[in-house]
Amino acid sequence: MALVGVSGRLAGCYCLRAVRSSLQVPALQLHISKTAMGACQKDFESAVNQVKLLKKDPGNEVKLKLYALYKQATEGPCNTPKPGLFDLINKAKWDAWNALGNLPKETARQNYVDLVSGLRSSSDSSSQVKSEADKKRAGYDTLVITSEDCITKIMLNRPAKKNALTTQMYREIMLALEAASKDDSTITVFTGNGDYYSSGNDLTNFTDIPPGGIEEKAKNSAILLRDFVDCFIDFPKPLVAVVNGPAVGIAVTILGLFDLVYASDRATFHTPFSHLGQTPEGCSSYTFPKIMGPAKAVEMLIFGKKLTAGEAYAQGLVTEVFPDSTFQKEVWTRLKAYSKLSQNAMHISKQIIRNHEKEKLHAINAEESRILQERWLSDECMNAVMDFFSRKAKL
Numbered sequence: 285m286a287l288v289g290v291s292g293r294l295a296g297c298y299c300l301r302a303v304r305s306s307l308q309v310p311a312l313q314l315h316i317s318k319t320a321m322g323a324c325q326k327d328f329e330s331a332v333n334q335v336k337l338l339k340k341d342p343g344n345e346v347k348l349k350l351y352a353l354y355k356q357a358t359e360g361p362c363n364t365p366k367p368g369l370f371d372l373i374n375k376a377k378w379d380a381w382n383a384l385g386n387l388p389k390e391t392a393r394q395n396y397v398d399l400v401s402g403l404r405s406s407s408d409s410s411s412q413v414k415s416e417a418d419k420k421r422a423g424y425d426t427l428v429i430t431s432e433d434c435i436t437k438i439m440l441n442r443p444a445k446k447n448a449l450t451t452q453m454y455r456e457i458m459l460a461l462e463a464a465s466k467d468d469s470t471i472t473v474f475t476g477n478g479d480y481y482s483s484g485n486d487l488t489n490f491t492d493i494p495p496g497g498i499e500e501k502a503k504n505s506a507i508l509l510r511d512f513v514d515c516f517i518d519f520p521k522p523l524v525a526v527v528n529g530p531a532v533g534i535a536v537t538i539l540g541l542f543d544l545v546y547a548s549d550r551a552t553f554h555t556p557f558s559h560l561g562q563t564p565e566g567c568s569s570y571t572f573p574k575i576m577g578p579a580k581a582v583e584m585l586i587f588g589k590k591l592t593a594g595e596a597y598a599q600g601l602v603t604e605v606f607p608d609s610t611f612q613k614e615v616w617t618r619l620k621a622y623s624k625l626s627q628n629a630m631h632i633s634k635q636i637i638r639n640h641e642k643e644k645l646h647a648i649n650a651e652e653s654r655i656l657q658e659r660w661l662s663d664e665c666m667n668a669v670m671d672f673f674s675r676k677a678k679l
């Protein structure tokens with residue numbers, strides 16, 4: 285379970301700043317440290333700044349060590365009250381700090397400097413190796429993007445986590461869509477790497493709490509969600525989902541904004557919002573009743589009924605279902621043929637079909653995001669996330 289920070293790789297300074305904040309090592313605290321510093325004060329301050337520049341997420345264990353050493357170096361031994369059992373993040377931080385016992389401030393400072401220096405050298409060497417891969421992936425950590433036969437393929441690439449969508453991933457998808465809207469391709473395709481299409485929102489997104497607390501987290505998440513969905517509403521080219529396996533949550537709702545949805549017969553479609561104390565997003569409160577009629581939409585969006593690929597086809601959410609054994613071959617043959625059609629005619633046709641709904645969709649998206657911002661602060665939602673991570677609940 286990710287106790288602090290974001291799981292997965294962190295691409296840039298922004299993310300690391302967020303991680304650092306979640307560990308409560310703000311730069312403002314440096315003035316406290318100055319009084320306690322001896323000979324290596326400069327080294328320590330410089331190490332604190334270098335943490336911001338690390339390109340790779342060092343992982344929760346290391347982040348906890350950094351936090352503990354920082355607190356020990358600046359405040360001495362831990363003597364604050366132990367957080368409650370369910371305050372998982374603060375308890376993990378408190379445990380890490382408390383474990384340092386009476387370690388002298390000078391030693392903690394030195395250990396902090398040594399730890400950061402080790403992280404920097406491993407980060408430098410791994411970024412050298414990565415620079416080769418970057419040429420292919422064009423700077424995306426969580427997606428594999430390829431362009432071939434006038435088709436840009438955006439593949440979700442966290443198979444070990446069932447392609448659950450982290451905040452980094454939402455941002456990378458927005459960048460990828462922006463790039464695809466301007467490249468030479470005629471069609472843009474979304475698919476997943478591994479056995480899942482996507483298990484939806486990564487629930488660890490709810491555990492990385494910024495200094496402003498959960499209200500700030502909910503507000504930022506609602507903005508990110510709204511911006512993310514807006515990119516799909518506005519995407520100008522034919523957008524195709526190649527649903528290679530089960531799809532959950534936002535990976536399903538957003539399909540209502542795609543132009544074609546091809547599914548393997550292994551795929552399932554599940555929107556368990558009421559199980560999670562949440563409400564529909566991705567404009568599904570509007571697109572699903574429109575696509576499948578209100579009764580079937582309610583079964584999915586309120587009661588969380590999981591559809592097979594065949595059922596999703598019967599409801600109109602899926603364009604066509606293929607046997608899994610021939611899925612990739614059949615779908616890509618079809619898409620390659622489509623991609624040779626007249627580019628401008630396809631794009632203009634999409635505008636004619638979609639444009640008259642755009643304004644409405646943006647308004648619905650804003651409203652769904654606003655409602656979710658409130659939902660994320662509810663006990664129902666928080667308990668559901670806790671249950672998932674304590675292995676009490678799985679879909």
Ligand SMILES: CCCCC/C=C/CC(=O)SCCNC(=O)CCNC(=O)[C@H](O)C(C)(C)COP(=O)(O)OP(=O)(O)OC[C@H]1O[C@@H](n2cnc3c(N)ncnc32)[C@H](O)[C@@H]1OP(=O)(O)O
Pocket residue numbers: 285444445446448449451454483484485486487488489505506508509532533534535556557560562565672677678679
């Ligand atoms: C900016 C914010 C926008 C928010 C928009 C809101 C969107 C709403 C939604 O999307 S709601 C849907 C949320 N998704 C879920 O609730 C799915 C939770 N996952 C599961 O129930 C199961 O993992 C499963 C049914 C998808 C797959 O079960 P299975 O037994 O086959 O596999 P594992 O559970 O062992 O999964 C392998 C590892 O992947 C991790 N994982 C899978 N999905 C998620 C997820 N959504 N969030 C976080 N982590 C996920 C799982 O924890 C395993 O990790 P581990 O190997 O480290 O244990």
